[in-house]
Amino acid sequence: MTANKKLLVLPGDGVGPEVMQEVMHLIDWMDRKRRARFDLAQDLVGGACIDARGVAITPETVARAKEADAVLFGSVGGPKWDKLGFDMRPEISILTLRRELGLFANLRPAVVLDPLVNASTLKPEVVKGLDIMIVRESTGGIYFGEPRGVETLPDGSKKGFNTEVYTTAEIERVARVGFDLARKRQNRVCSVEKANVMESGLLWRQVVTALAAREYPDVELSHMYADNCAMQLVRNPRQFDVIVTTNLFGDILSDLASMLTGSLGMLPSATLGAIDPTTGRRHALYEPIHGSAPDIAGKGLANPMAQMLSFAMLLRYSFEMEEDAKLIETACTNVLASGLRTADVMAPGCAKVGTQVMGEAVLREMEKLGG
Ligand code: IPM
Ligand code: MG
Numbered sequence: 420m421t422a423n424k425k426l427l428v429l430p431g432d433g434v435g436p437e438v439m440q441e442v443m444h445l446i447d448w449m450d451r452k453r454r455a456r457f458d459l460a461q462d463l464v465g466g467a468c469i470d471a472r473g474v475a476i477t478p479e480t481v482a483r484a485k486e487a488d489a490v491l492f493g494s495v496g497g498p499k500w501d502k503l504g505f506d507m508r509p510e511i512s513i514l515t516l517r518r519e520l521g522l523f524a525n526l527r528p529a530v531v532l533d534p535l536v537n538a539s540t541l542k543p544e545v546v547k548g549l550d551i552m553i554v555r556e557s558t559g560g561i562y563f564g565e566p567r568g569v570e571t572l573p574d575g576s577k578k579g580f581n582t583e584v585y586t587t588a589e590i591e592r593v594a595r596v597g598f599d600l601a602r603k604r605q606n607r608v609c610s611v612e613k614a615n616v617m618e619s620g621l622l623w624r625q626v627v628t629a630l631a632a633r634e635y636p637d638v639e640l641s642h643m644y645a646d647n648c649a650m651q652l653v654r655n656p657r658q659f660d661v662i663v664t665t666n667l668f669g670d671i672l673s674d675l676a677s678m679l680t681g682s683l684g685m686l687p688s689a690t691l692g693a694i695d696p697t698t699g700r701r702h703a704l705y706e707p708i709h710g711s712a713p714d715i716a717g718k719g720l721a722n723p724m725a726q727m728l729s730f731a732m733l734l735r736y737s738f739e740m741e742e743d744a745k746l747i748e749t750a751c752t753n754v755l756a757s758g759l760r761t762a763d764v765m766a767p768g769c770a771k772v773g774t775q776v777m778g779e780a781v782l783r784e785m786e787k788l789g790g
Contacts (some may be wrong), residue, residue, distance in 0.1 A: 424738060425458045427487040429480075431465040432509060433711025434721035434774075436495025441723035441778030442730045448782055454743055455734075460487070465495025465711075467511035473641065476512035481519045485702065489737040490516065491730060492706035497713040513706070517557050520702040522690040523589070524596040524734070525557035525669065528709060529656075529676035529686065534755040538681030538764050546656060546679055554597040554606065554677055555669025557690055559589045560619075562666045585619045590626040590695065597663035598635040607639045607660035611648045611668055623665065633656065645672070652676055673708065682723030683709040684763040687729035689736050703737045705729040715762075719773040722761040724751050727781060745773045750784035753780070 426446075430439040449455045469475055475495070484490050495509040516522065522672045530540065531549040539546045564582035571577055594610065601608045605644040612620035612629040616630050623641055631640045643651065644667040651658060652672065656679050664672060677686050686709070692702035707725030715721055727747060735744035772780070 422491075423458065424455060425487045426460070426733075427480075427484050428459060428461045429464045429484075429489045429490060429492045429512075430461070430467075431493035431495040431512075431513065432467055432497050432710065433494055433713045433716040434709075435465075435495070435711055436725040437717070437719065437774050438707070438721050438726035439442070439491070439493045441774060442726050444778055444782060447731060449743070455738070455740065464492070464512040466497050466500040466614055468512065469500055469503070469507070469509060475507065475509050478516050484516055484520060484704075488700065488703075489733050490520075490702075490704040491726075491727065491733060492516070492704055494707065494709065494711040496711050497512035497716070514562070516704055517562065517690060518778060520704065521558060521692040522702060522704055523556060523558040523693070524593050524691045525555040525673075526596075526600070526689040526736075527553040527555060527673040527686070528623060528688075529553065529673075529680050530749060531680050532752050532755060533726070534687070534752065535685065535764055537678055537680060537766060540680060540681065541653070541656075546681075549656055550604075551656065551659045551679075552600055553663065553664065553669060553673045554593060554600065555664060555667070555673055556585075556589065556593040556666050558666075559585055560666035574739070583617060583619045583665070583667070584646075585623055586628050587622070590623050591630050592665050594627045594630050595634070596691065597661050598631065598638050601638050601661040602635075605660040606637070607641070608635075609641045609643055609648070609659055609662050611643050611645050611662055611672065613645050613668075614642070615644055620665075627663070648672060649675055652679065677708050682722070682764045683725070684761065685724050687725050687730070687732050689729070689732045691736065701737075703733070705737075707735040719775060720762050721774050722763050723774050723778045724761075724781070727751065727778070746785055746788060747781070750781045750788060753784050753788075754780045 430436040464476050468689040491709035529551045531546045536543045536547050561581045561583040564584040567581045569579045597608050614620040614624040690704045694701045731744040731747040758769045
């Protein structure tokens with residue numbers, strides 16, 4: 420088997436390197452089993468890169484990310500770098516990768532696995548079987564809109580400003596990702612904005628409506644204001660299948676949705692670019708939803724599952740290795756069902772384990788499942 424799958428691994432800061440280590444074992448295992456071979460490269464991003472190279476990400480690393488078939492990202496940031504200027508912070512690395520690779524569709528699943536139904540702060544009957552996919556626009560909107568800045572006013576006080584801006588093309592391409600995903604799920608899309616107060620929100624609604632009529636008449640489309648969506652997500656989250664929304668609303672709603680599941684440590688994400696018509700390839704980056712968790716970093720306590728499940732998403736979306744993706748997902752569910760838990764999802768009667776034991780348990784389960 421040739422190693423034709425080019426992966427760039429960017430562990431980052433905090434718990435990033437620890438949980439990434441468990442994915443490395445997974446990759447070794449796949450190699451040993453001759454399931455797949457990866458051409459691996461690793462690099463620094465975030466605070467680790469600031470310490471070594473003075474910036475959160477270098478142009479060389481961005482270039483390597485562009486060459487790779489997929490990027491596996493850990494997490495960045497920590498108190499050590501909190502005082503740095505806005506343009507210097509570790510978070511710039513992920514924003515730069517999204518922008519430079521054109522990663523406009525951020526897929527954030529919120530799934531409640533049966534063994535973890537009690538981990539949620541909501542009642543089990545509200546979240547049992549929950550399976551939402553949030554598609555968050557991730558290269559536009561107020562995160563990148565111009566003009567932006569801080570200006571000094573004539574009276575010496577200051578004005579900070581950012582701009583929410585969306586074009587028809589930006590709205591259509593991210594909505595298409597949502598509609599295509601819905602077709603493989605429950606065939607329902609809820610488009611979320613604030614069309615009642617924002618012109619860009621009104622355009623968003625009009626464009627999604629027209630696109631649905633033109634290209635996706637078979638998909639059930641609804642619209643919701645973002646504030647109502649936040650409320651509905653807590654009230655009755657199972658009403659949603661796919662949610663398509665803007666960068667900022669998606670940032671907020673996906674954090675909310677992740678907590679419906681009770682564990683941030685469990686949730687992966689994928690961020691996809693456009694398919695290149697000549698190569699048929701698309702840039703893609705996969706990362707856990709959780710951050711660098713500096714409070715537990717280096718202690719071997721972090722849950723490696725979000726990073727492992729991000730790798731499963733990578734197999735599914737970048738390499739069409741559905742069977743292998745499922746194998747990892749099923750193994751994670753089974754290990755949880757067997758009662759092994761990291762601290763973040765610990766429950767009475769379960770056995771508390773660390774990062775490494777959890778990673779090994781998933782591999783053992785994959786082996787058992789006939790991998
Ligand atoms: C996320 C994070 C990032 C964002 C930060 C780290 C820039 O919160 O991926 O949701 O706001 O997009
Ligand atoms: Mg966020």
